[in-house]
Amino acid sequence: MKDYIESFPEQLRTALKIGQSAKISFKGHHLLQVCLSGLGGSGIGGSLVQDYVSGLMKIPFFVNKSYEIPRSVNAQTLFIACSYSGNTEETFVAVKQARKAKAMIVCITSGGALHKFAEQHGYPCILIPSGMPPRACLGYSVTQILYVLAKAGLIQKSFEKEFQDAILTIEKQSTQLNKQGLKLAQKLCKREVLLYTTVGHEGLTVRFKQQLNENSKMLAAHNVIPEMTHNEIVGWRDIQKQRTVVCISAPNDYPANLRRMTFLKKVIKTSQAEIIEMQLLGESFWKDALIFIHLTDWVSWHLSLLNEKDAIEVKVIDRLKSEMSKK
Numbered sequence: 001m002k003d004y005i006e007s008f009p010e011q012l013r014t015a016l017k018i019g020q021s022a023k024i025s026f027k028g029h030h031l032l033q034v035c036l037s038g039l040g041g042s043g044i045g046g047s048l049v050q051d052y053v054s055g056l057m058k059i060p061f062f063v064n065k066s067y068e069i070p071r072s073v074n075a076q077t078l079f080i081a082c083s084y085s086g087n088t089e090e091t092f093v094a095v096k097q098a099r100k101a102k103a104m105i106v107c108i109t110s111g112g113a114l115h116k117f118a119e120q121h122g123y124p125c126i127l128i129p130s131g132m133p134p135r136a137c138l139g140y141s142v143t144q145i146l147y148v149l150a151k152a153g154l155i156q157k158s159f160e161k162e163f164q165d166a167i168l169t170i171e172k173q174s175t176q177l178n179k180q181g182l183k184l185a186q187k188l189c190k191r192e193v194l195l196y197t198t199v200g201h202e203g204l205t206v207r208f209k210q211q212l213n214e215n216s217k218m219l220a221a222h223n224v225i226p227e228m229t230h231n232e233i234v235g236w237r238d239i240q241k242q243r244t245v246v247c248i249s250a251p252n253d254y255p256a257n258l259r260r261m262t263f264l265k266k267v268i269k270t271s272q273a274e275i276i277e278m279q280l281l282g283e284s285f286w287k288d289a290l291i292f293i294h295l296t297d298w299v300s301w302h303l304s305l306l307n308e309k310d311a312i313e314v315k316v317i318d319r320l321k322s323e324m325s326k327k
Contacts, residue, residue, distance in 0.1 A: 001215060001304070001311035003138035005297045006174075009167045012290065013140040014129070016163060019147030023125040026152045029104045031078050033063040034067065034154070036145065037094040038082035041134030044057065044210060045142030046082060047203035050148070054200070057154050065095045069101070079103035080148055084134035086112020089324060097129055108144045110137075113161050133312060135214055138207070138293065162286035171289065177291070178254050181298025187276060188212075188244055188299070189306045195222040196264065197248040198274070199255040203281070204289055205248055208296040215311040216303035230261045236267045243273040250280035 004011075034057070036046035046063040053061050064070065067090045073079060079098040083091040085123035086109040095117065098105055107118040118125035126148070128140040143163070149155045165241065170177065197205040207221045212220045225230050245268050251260055265275055280288040304311035 001133075001301050004132060005301055006295050008139060008290075008297070009170050009174075010136070011253055012167050014142065015140045015143035018126065018128060018159065019143050020122075021226040022126045022144070022147055022151070022177065024106060024126075026078075028105070029078075029152075030076055031059060031104065031152060031154070032076040032254055033072065033302070034074055034078045034080065034149070034152075035061050035064055035098070035103070036061070036080040036082060037069065037091050037098070038080075038141075039065050039088055039090055040093070040210070041136070041138060042082045042084045042088060042141055044135075044203065044207050045138055045145055045152040046080070047206060048289060049140055049145045049203075049312065051200055051203045052146075054148065054161075057149070059154070061149075064094060066090060067245065069094050069097045073098055073101045073103050075099070075102040075104075077103040078148075078152055078154075079105045080145060081105060081114060081257060082108045082145065083112070083114050084128070084132075084137055086114035086116075088114075089321075091291055092117070104256075106148050108141055108148070108205045112128065135210065137216060139290075155258040159286050162284040163290065164289035165284065168289040169291060177295050178298050181295055182241065182300045182302045184276065184295075185302035185306055187274070188218075188246075189303060191244040191274070192242050193218065194243060194245045195220060195248065196225065196228065196261070197243055198225045198250075198253045198261060199220065200253065201248055201250065204292050207247075208248075208294060208299075211297055211300035212303065212312055215297075215300035216307055217309040218307065225257050225260050225264065229264060231266060233264060236271050236273075238271065240268075240271040243271075244276060246276045246278055248278045248280070248292075250282040252282040284320075 001198040105123045106264045107114050107125040108127050109115050126144045146159050150157050193204050202224050207223050212218045230237050
């Protein structure tokens, strides 16, 4: 896993080249919504893009993480099927339903059944490098999602510069980010971890949580402001010395949400839980996001060492897949 984290900038460079060269035609398609189907390491890119396009696209973009697709999917839907292996059960069931609904389908995969499906039915398919854990290939998948939207005329390609800025910053600060990741890991080790964020950063926060789950072999939970300040905040009453709360925000967040975060931290302190603040730069969405992803990937890897766990191993998921394959 360490090698995958270290090569993240180069992965992003390669991903940009793949996306730029992808040939997809949307001629004759009048799109009224976008549905992306993907789970786990293949689906989190969709969650990040959903946060990104919420203030950019004039049509809805939503992420489907189920076997069944929404009934609204039809011939005026761009349906993006994203599965790194190409064999994600839920995504493959969903894309076949999208075909029946006559949606405009684009596939993103490294091969497998999804690639064969795209070839069989003549759907555009962006192929990304194979042979890695899906969660280590977020750079490949999220970039292709953005290029699909750009080629459909739904967003501009301004994300390219943001990616380039992030790549240069990560390379310049690689040692510093690694060391920072270690310090954060030491603070989270053997703790009950809660991740709190503001609207607009939930995709990033879930990515962090998933890396703690899979790489560090830890449980973690997350919630989002302002919603959680209408319910979960009430649960902060008893002494909670065993918990560490990571508060994730940006200086340009909606001001009222930042005030809610400030109040929430005061409440948490009365329960004697530890608080770690992680503030995004607020410069651009993708520069912030990609640097945060790289940093928190280091956190998860260092925690795997502190927890004496194999960051690659996901045997329980393998057992589940084996069980689900039984007729």
